[in-house]
Amino acid sequence: MLLRYLKKQLSNIYSFIYWVIKSYKYNLIIDSLSISKDCVFEGDNQVRSGVTISSGCRLGKRTYISGPNTSINSATIGRYCSIAMGVKLGLDEHDYTKISTHPFLYSSKFGPFTKQKNSVQAKNNVILKDDVWIGCNAIIMRGVTIGKGAVVAAGAIVTKDVPPYSIVGGIPAKVIGQRFDDDTIKKLITIDWCGWNDSIILQKFDNFHNKNLFLNSKN
Numbered sequence: 001m002l003l004r005y006l007k008k009q010l011s012n013i014y015s016f017i018y019w020v021i022k023s024y025k026y027n028l029i030i031d032s033l034s035i036s037k038d039c040v041f042e043g044d045n046q047v048r049s050g051v052t053i054s055s056g057c058r059l060g061k062r063t064y065i066s067g068p069n070t071s072i073n074s075a076t077i078g079r080y081c082s083i084a085m086g087v088k089l090g091l092d093e094h095d096y097t098k099i100s101t102h103p104f105l106y107s108s109k110f111g112p113f114t115k116q117k118n119s120v121q122a123k124n125n126v127i128l129k130d131d132v133w134i135g136c137n138a139i140i141m142r143g144v145t146i147g148k149g150a151v152v153a154a155g156a157i158v159t160k161d162v163p164p165y166s167i168v169g170g171i172p173a174k175v176i177g178q179r180f181d182d183d184t185i186k187k188l189i190t191i192d193w194c195g196w197n198d199s200i201i202l203q204k205f206d207n208f209h210n211k212n213l214f215l216n217s218k219n
């Protein structure tokens with residue numbers, strides 16, 4: 001009991017030091033220690049308290065994730081994404097084609113029967129393209145791609161790919177609107193401002209508040 005407690009405390013201290021160093025290197029604001037150490041941060045990211053990020057996830061530049069109760073699993077996330085509290089990305093699946101869905105069939109953690117590792121067929125990662133906003137408590141299922149600039153409404157369960165700059169909501173999520181007209185969306189996809197460097201963003205900063213100025217200014 002005491003040994004387990006000490007091990008846990010040591011691991012927390014190690015995680016703390018690890019994230020202090022990584023935060024300094026990539027200019028991150030990290031309030032959570034529940035982040036797998038192999039996650040890739042492009043830089044200027046914020047991860048607030050109550051967020052869990054599992055192995056192999058990637059966060060593009062300036063993407064931030066709010067907590068509590070937010071779980072990011074098997075996800076590749078673009079730049080400038082906003083992820084609200086309670087969001088779940090890429091939940092693990094249980095194999096419902098076996099006699100039981102319980103993991104005792106493939107994990108020795110749940111009983112003495114097997115030493116075989118996870119046999120659940122892995123589905124693809126969740127992919128969030130750049131500038132996606134995911135509302136509070138939304139769930140994005142494995143293998144779904146959320147297009148650039150799209151909005152996922154609070155409480156949605158997204159089971160299918162979402163077109164760029166659309167707004168989806170409900171269970172299962174359907175398109176309930178789009179952020180701009182088709183012509184503007186085409187132009188925004190071509191302009192690809194999320195790939196701009198900071199000096200260009202600074203130079204054009206005011207245009208972000210005015211669609212016409214933004215679309216008509218020379219690159």
Ligand SMILES: CC(C)(COP(=O)(O)OP(=O)(O)OC[C@H]1O[C@@H](n2cnc3c(N)ncnc32)[C@H](O)[C@@H]1OP(=O)(O)O)[C@@H](O)C(=O)NCCC(=O)NCCS
Nearest residue numbers: 083084085134135136151152153154155156167169170176
């Ligand atoms: C999706 C959202 C952005 C739409 O905002 P909006 O354009 O102002 O929406 P409106 O209130 O005008 O509603 C437009 C339509 O979408 C529907 N709608 C709005 N929110 C919805 C939701 N969460 N789920 C399903 N449908 C929703 C409305 O019922 C309405 O339908 P109707 O046209 O048939 O009447 C907003 O409702 C939302 O979910 N925001 C997320 C807030 C959040 O989680 N913030 C966390 C902090 S970052």
